[in-house]
Amino acid sequence: MLAAPFQRLDRYLTDHCLYWQFSPFAVNDYPWRQQNPALAQWLDELPDEQLASWQINAEQALPACKRFLPELMAADALYPLQKHQQSLPAPFWLQSGIKGRKWQQISAFAALFNRRPGPILEWCAGKGHLGRLLAWQFAQPVISVEWQAELCQQGQQVARQQHVNQRFVCADVLKDKLDEYVQADQQLVALHACGQLHIKMLQEAVKNRVQAVYLCPCCYQLITQETYHPLSQAGQYTQLQLSRADLRLAVQETVTAPHRDRHKRLQERLYRQMFDIWQRQHLGQDNYLPVPSAPDYLFRQPPQAFLQWAAQQKGLVFVPSVDLSGLEVTARQRLKLLERMELVQHLFRRALELWLVLDRSLYLEEHGYHVQILEFCTRQITPRNLVIVAQT
Template sequence: MSNYTPTHADTFLQLSLLLQHARHDWQHTPFSCTQLPWPELAKPLQALDEDELDTLDADDDAAFAWLSQYRPELLSSQQLTLPELARAPNYATPRWSSGIGGRKWAQIKDFAANIHAINHKFEGVTLTQPILEWCAGKGHLGRLLAQQGAPKVTSLEWAPDLCTQGEALANQLQLPHEFVCANALSPQAAALFKPQQIAVALHACGELHLRFLEHAAAAGTQQLAVSPCCYHLIADEHYQPLSQAGQQHDLQLDRHSLRLPLQQQITGGERVRRLRHIELTWRLAFDELQQTLTADSSYLPLPSFPKRLLSGDFSDFVLWACEKKSLTPPHIIDSEHWLALAASRRLLVKRIEFVRHRYRYLLELWLLLDKALFLEEQGYQVQLGLFTDLQHTPRRYLLQATLP
């Protein structure tokens, strides 16, 4: 019996081949489709009504079992799991953490626990290296690390009001914690990376976590820890792999595909499900309306919007959407007509998304492994795993790297 453990490179190659082969499953834009893109799946998917589809989609294990009847290659992908990393011993909240949500505080505590764990230390033991906190907000993570003994914490944040609030909290607690108010994409931010340093980034978005990794590697920063988020927020139209292996097996991921990992939700409840149902229906209903207004059958995407819009009338939503897209709304908005058209289209979208959702984790793992391999190419020893529980956030992946 073999005890061989696959390397990051081994897993990345397996994943690259699987995702290339399955591209026709995950690359579709559901709102742009007029029929199911998989003839062989049409009959079984159409046999599922909307409630059955929603229930199955919410249970990843059951959904994988269902789809693997028709995509047996997916069974091997279920073995591509990541290890559980350190957790905080408790989530007790200090007085200064007032205003930080419970899930967010748990993420901060678990992230900090891993900074200690990788140094073979435990919470409360003094850290010996200064900390650089990237895209810090009010510096909650940096403040916790300063309280746990970091000799100096520098928090980079571009929003002046957040810097001001963070500085006030640090001064109140008399901590060695300073803020640099600057754009993370600027040369000033790049110059903050030093060799003798621990650089940390909790949920840095897209381009910001890419620059974090490149700047840290270029500076020879001894230790870094990053939890990536919002992969689609990049400067280019397509994701540019960092590693040599990623460039060799480039999936040509556009921003639409990069959004797929973010479609996993952890919050539930009837109200949340109802709002998601309304939002999907209204987006589709508006698209039916705009196609008539513009005489163009192309799907017109709408930006994110305040959820309070969903508590009003569909006609108000149409006025908002028309303003956003510089369209002249009709004098009379026949809401019942447009919503009826959206209802049948909604089920088509859900059936397509059901298949695409089975590749959320696999695409995110590919993106994470590309970053891990890049760091290994720069001489780092890399650990990739899960730093917090799913109930706290689906963005619970942590890359930690150390120069030996």
């Protein structure tokens, strides 16, 4: 049932990999300039104001880009999704300590359960907000598994205060044996479980033949391998070779990020571009040199602090006499090019996410589950709004 749309998405992404499967930081020009010079010229001449508008919602740029790439399709056309965008009413005290948008996600996820489920196991629970709502909603026990002891303690304390039947188990789901807790009659649930964590959840679900799975996956790039190994049998035949950087593209949407986070991200990108330009000049080579994650405080300081830190990470010495203003001008010009590359790249972002969700769904379907993929809330509440609902 799901194999046909998966194969359709697979062909689409494979045929257009030139336009999305690259690292903008690592290239100096559009990878498609020779193959599609008209698109490159149009992007070069695109006004900054129009670009800024489309950066908020890249799919709005699709009609304009289709003039130069007629095969472009919206993700919804490649695989139409059923929407289940409701919310669960709950008393105000149950929402205490949960931020507004987070509560909207939790209540929309809980509304997926249209009848009393079997025993519930909450996977990678954090403080157990979802499990607590489900325990209250159905007046039945919930087991919440979380590896951070402090979060388990905090969640257990809140459950006691609110008289909710919720028990926390402190365990590392990637290392610890969970056969004692994962049972065939259970509903296994997870809201925004990352990469390898939700992959392990699906494997445990299949191994123990759990009754139902409710999974909203997130952070697909957080896996143990350097390249992605498809879960489904159908995925074994793909020509796509997805690196962690490719997987990160699926979660790069920032429609819910607060202003300060967007500002920090822009500052970080500028500083990283400045370092990249400097290191190419300093080393006399034209290769990208990746730099690890940096402390946030560096992006609240003048660029020299980050440049010195980044150079140290790579065993280089940054000379303070470097013309920082000239470096910044060049970096801002490169950022304009990078942002235009990303505009096209992001037109394939949702299609890639759907490919990944379909691979997980097919894995369950191949093991005898009846599977649905739903949008459980709007993308303004969270861009990661896809949920896999699988039942035996």
